[in-house]
Amino acid sequence: MNFKHFLVFLIFLFSFFWNNYFFGQLINKGKIIFERKTNLEKKYTDERSKRWLNDQNKIIIDEFELYFDDTLSVFQPIEDPSKKGMMDWATMKNSHIHHLNSKNRISIYNFWGESISVNDNCIKRQWKITENKRKIGKYMCTKAIYHLNDSTRFYAWFSEDIIPTVGPETFNGLPGAILGLATEDGGVVYFAKKVELIVPDWDKVIPKKGKKIYTDKEFKNKLIEEFGDKSWGKVILNEVQSW
16 A cells, blocks of 8 residues: 555545544443423323323423443433422332443332332343334434333334443333333333433432332332232332333
8 A cells, every 4th residue: 555545544534433423423422311201191091090180281291311331321310390390299200220231220219208229130122123214313213112012012213323222211222322212102202302422420420329229020029019909009010110
């Protein structure tokens, strides 16, 4: 290779990495702001709930932040006292810490002021990746489908421009970050509002763990034992098992 060809090669290499870095490619650390819309009429379906639900209060909007790099991700609610309302209790706002290398997960649930931690493996899901594409913000995303059971499906839209396999709640396992996530009936929908290219300060970001620590199985058995015979308890149990 003569000097001219070598120079052309260097220019090409520089342009490749410049474009990848500045146009949304090969992102391996940052922060994603999610908006979650929950339709309470689809979440609370018993007759008692229908009496207090109406067109004005059935849609609840919550915001979350997801910090990530190639080894760790932290998903947690954004607390804004000015936005707290009468229906704030109707949706769960949980935090999840994923250690991407060890595949360990710490989920922090809040029940009536009590913080409970679940320390277990990351949840493995079998995804079906489709050919469907859509843009979320400036990122082209691919649609994937997860069948929880015969009656429940989740749709995810992931971007390979953001390398770590991260996403809202406990959802991950796709070849890129999940920027959109929804139940099949549209009852719960997450969409990324903003992606920031930052280096997470983990000392400030990682939430405090609960005083009581369970495995995933122990926690679900506790919910069944204490709340399984109540209609609203079944809603909580279903949400924990699904997300």
